Amino acid sequence: MLRARELGLExxxxxxxxxxxxxxxxxxxxxxxxxNGAGKTSLLRILAGLSRYGFSGSVDRFAPQLFLGxxxxxxxxxxxxxxxxxxxxxxxxxxxxxxxxxxxxxxLYGYEDxxxxxxxxxxxxxxxxxxxxxxxxxxxxxxxxxxAIDRAGVAALEARLLEHLQQGxxxxxxxxxxxxxxxxxxxxxxxxxxxx
Amino acid sequence: MTPASAAGFCFRLxxxxxxxGLRRPVELGxxxxxxxxxxxxxPLGLGPAPxxxxxxxPGILWIVALLSNLLTSDAVFRSDLxxxxxxxxxxxxxxxxxxxxxxxxxxxxxxxxLLGLVSPVFALMLGLAPAAIPALAFSLxxxxxxxxxxxxxxxxxxxxxxxxxxxxxxxxxxxxxPVLIFGSSAVQAALNGxxxxxxxxxxxxxxxxxxxxxxxxxxAGLRISVDT
Numbered sequence: 001m002l003r004a005r006e007l008g009l010e011x012x013x014x015x016x017x018x019x020x021x022x023x024x025x026x027x028x029x030x031x032x033x034x035x036n037g038a039g040k041t042s043l044l045r046i047l048a049g050l051s052r053y054g055f056s057g058s059v060d061r062f063a064p065q066l067f068l069g070x071x072x073x074x075x076x077x078x079x080x081x082x083x084x085x086x087x088x089x090x091x092x093x094x095x096x097x098x099x100x101x102x103x104x105x106x107x108l109y110g111y112e113d114x115x116x117x118x119x120x121x122x123x124x125x126x127x128x129x130x131x132x133x134x135x136x137x138x139x140x141x142x143x144x145x146x147x148a149i150d151r152a153g154v155a156a157l158e159a160r161l162l163e164h165l166q167q168g169x170x171x172x173x174x175x176x177x178x179x180x181x182x183x184x185x186x187x188x189x190x191x192x193x194x195x196x
Numbered sequence: 197m198t199p200a201s202a203a204g205f206c207f208r209l210x211x212x213x214x215x216x217g218l219r220r221p222v223e224l225g226x227x228x229x230x231x232x233x234x235x236x237x238x239p240l241g242l243g244p245a246p247x248x249x250x251x252x253x254p255g256i257l258w259i260v261a262l263l264s265n266l267l268t269s270d271a272v273f274r275s276d277l278x279x280x281x282x283x284x285x286x287x288x289x290x291x292x293x294x295x296x297x298x299x300x301x302x303x304x305x306x307x308x309x310l311l312g313l314v315s316p317v318f319a320l321m322l323g324l325a326p327a328a329i330p331a332l333a334f335s336l337x338x339x340x341x342x343x344x345x346x347x348x349x350x351x352x353x354x355x356x357x358x359x360x361x362x363x364x365x366x367x368x369x370x371x372x373x374p375v376l377i378f379g380s381s382a383v384q385a386a387l388n389g390x391x392x393x394x395x396x397x398x399x400x401x402x403x404x405x406x407x408x409x410x411x412x413x414x415x416a417g418l419r420i421s422v423d424t
Contacts, residue, residue, distance in 0.1 A: 064289070
């Protein structure tokens with residue numbers, strides 16, 4: 001689904017990583033590991049195609065992707081329902097019921113019509129993560145998806161990840177927390193470039 | 197997975213931008229208030245003699261419209277970059293050209309259109325002859341659309357900078373000049389009793405060129421600004 005060759009990145013005169021080789025197949029779960037500032041987010045942005053210049057190597061994507069970054073892209077003036085409807089507008093039309101069901105899946109039932117500026121940071125994050133329950137994109141690139149999410153939310157998310165992987169999707173994520181998914185997990189260590 | 201059609205996507209983007217604009221009416225009113233205040237400064241600076249003011253009115257109204265557009269162009273993409281909406285837009289499978297056009301159209305509907313519609317009031321404030329008022333309104337409606345398109349390029353290029361306000365002025369003011377020249381000439385022509393049509397036609401031609409080219413530049417600017 002995704003192939004990266006000889007990826008290297010230099011920022012501010014410092015080599016963040018080099019020689020990263022990655023091939024993500026259907027049904028694979030890969031966690032990118034590295035200390036703060038190791039370049040996990042930069043790597044994910046390169047893989048998603050958001051960073052186009054300033055790195056060496058090549059990236060090929062063979063499947064539609066869903067990229068969720070650090071920022072939740074939630075507008076305070078819109079309700080969670082409106083926000084989510086816009087987030088998924090790039091894919092084919094989703095019914096109002098499907099959108100409400102996705103919001104319920106991330107435990108935002110009852111908040112659909114509250115202006116988003118009245119919600120907490122964790123709830124903004126949940127609005128964004130509700131996309132995972134709607135999207136039909138097989139390739140997921142997730143940057144710290146568990147940040148600001150409570151324990152029950154993390155469990156729901158892990159269940160959704162497992163379901164997606166079992167359906168043949170691929171997931172590439174960064175996380176400082178251990179990912180508790182009963183599924184084979186590959187680790188990409190940024191410092192050494194090794195896939196374990 | 198089949199992506200949504202580009203037309204449907206742009207329509208939703210346009211509707212989102214309009215909803216966001218209408219839910220913050222202050223942002224709608226501010227450019228108009230700015231326009232009114234600056235127009236009110238000129239009688240203080242030039243003296244209240246109606247003849248002097250009426251002579252300068254076409255130029256004054258056009259320059260103030262230009263500045264008011266400049267001030268709002270800075271903010272078109274800013275909040276979307278800050279909250280991550282913009283990177284999602286860049287990743288959407290729909291062509292960025294049309295999305296950029298939808299942004300600009302929303303900006304124009306919320307600023308230029310309103311300004312064009314209320315401009316007769318300001319024209320009367322400066323004592324512009326009533327015969328020139330239709331030419332003023334039409335030239336502003338056409339011209340501000342061009343300004344929004346050009347301003348969008350500046351907004352896209354400077355959105356990644358912390359303080360892009362001055363830079364955006366330096367970048368796009370030179371490109372505003374043709375619009376200013378033909379816009380104020382249209383009003384001047386109507387004042388002198390000659391037809392304003394040719395000038396409006398040139399503004400229309402500028403609008404066509406801008407619609408064709410500006411969204412490409414905006415799209416490229418956004419890609420650069422997000423890639424940091």
